[in-house]
Amino acid sequence: MTEAAAPRKGRPRSADADAAILAATREALAELGWGGVTMGDVAVRAGVAKTTLYRRWPSKNELVVDAVAVLFDELRMADLGSLRADIEAVVRQFAGLLARPESQAALLALFAEASRDPALRRRVREAIIDPQKRLVHQGRAAAQARGELAPDAGPEAAREDVDIIFDTIAGAVEHRMLVSGECASPEWISRFTTLLLTPLTSKPDQNPAGSV
Amino acid sequence: MTEAAAPRKGRPRSADADAAILAATREALAELGWGGVTMGDVAVRAGVAKTTLYRRWPSKNELVVDAVAVLFDELRMADLGSLRADIEAVVRQFAGLLARPESQAALLALFAEASRDPALRRRVREAIIDPQKRLVHQGRAAAQARGELAPDAGPEAAREDVDIIFDTIAGAVEHRMLVSGECASPEWISRFTTLLLTPLTSKPDQNPAGSV
DNA sequence: CTTCTTTCGCTACGAGTCGTAGCGTATATC
């Protein structure tokens, strides 16, 4: 991510080693979980020396963040022409990501560590949370442009809406797949989208927001 | 939980030690997080020998499950007379639970470990997930009795509804507080409840459920 | 091609933790 690679003087670091280490980390993560991953094991899997790992990442935490963050780069926001289709697409992509075994143990363990380590938390925020929120923002902007949203949404309300939607979508999918331990079937995605969708497009019976 | 304490022959185990160990575990969890908790440290905090811990719990995982599961016993489902009030109460209770520092690191770490260890997963399910789902079921039954739900909900749809609602409520609150790292303010709870509520009480514009 | 700089693999190390074993002592029931 920080690619300001100023080509220095001596022998450059092997890009192959970087890729091998990250792949080995994900592989070990899928097999053993966060607590089971050891730097020595990752080094053996990647075919490099353990010292090579510590030359690039200061600690196991940082290594795993990088190894996991790559997975989120696949997620895209496509304008499919309707809010419902867009939301279902996002949910489906996210569910597909979480269905991969290397994500299962990695994500929760990463969040768990981040809940304690402020530096790690900031890295997770920058590498994962913020990009995801930008995706939701894109989708919301597209829906707004199509006139599918209530027109009274100011720029401030938009930010809060995105936060709520993001937490709800991500949280529900994560909870179903990682905590309840059940898959997100197409029917579940459809039902969940229906649950989400209506209050965005129609006026709820009572709206007491603002009573803080 | 398994209180079938058949009074055996020799010296009985100290109930005080049990309580002290569990309390010390939660305390250490709040300060150090899952990865920072060590059995030796817990033993010192509780004022017992490390061997005493291993006489009761086979491993750190099991100990932490028991220490954390107690927190969920506080959650109650009160019939407040309206679906909206009931949901807000549940969300508020859950948010209050997750706001406590000993829950923050514990829950995600526990789920993370459970995502890999089947036995631990079963324990989490029995001690935490299932009781929570029963709470949601109670709330749904109360709302149904008050005629606040669409009457076409059969017993099978009810189960799936409860699953979706549970995953959505728990997931959204967890994600906001533990991943996004922001508090669940009263206004956020109100907005989130509004988001949840409408599709439960009114018919969505399109309902393509069943197209599996 | 030569020199220089950096990386690489290897081995070894101190510190810390896990979970277990053995012992003498304390505290209950029979």
Add this chain to the structure above:
DNA sequence: GATATACGCTACGACTCGTAGCGAAAGAAG
């Protein structure tokens, strides 16, 4: 009192983390 179990204490082997030092390899600069 006899017996059986829990308890505190110490020590232990195995494992992991993260670091240090070494010679060798691989590019970059001249």
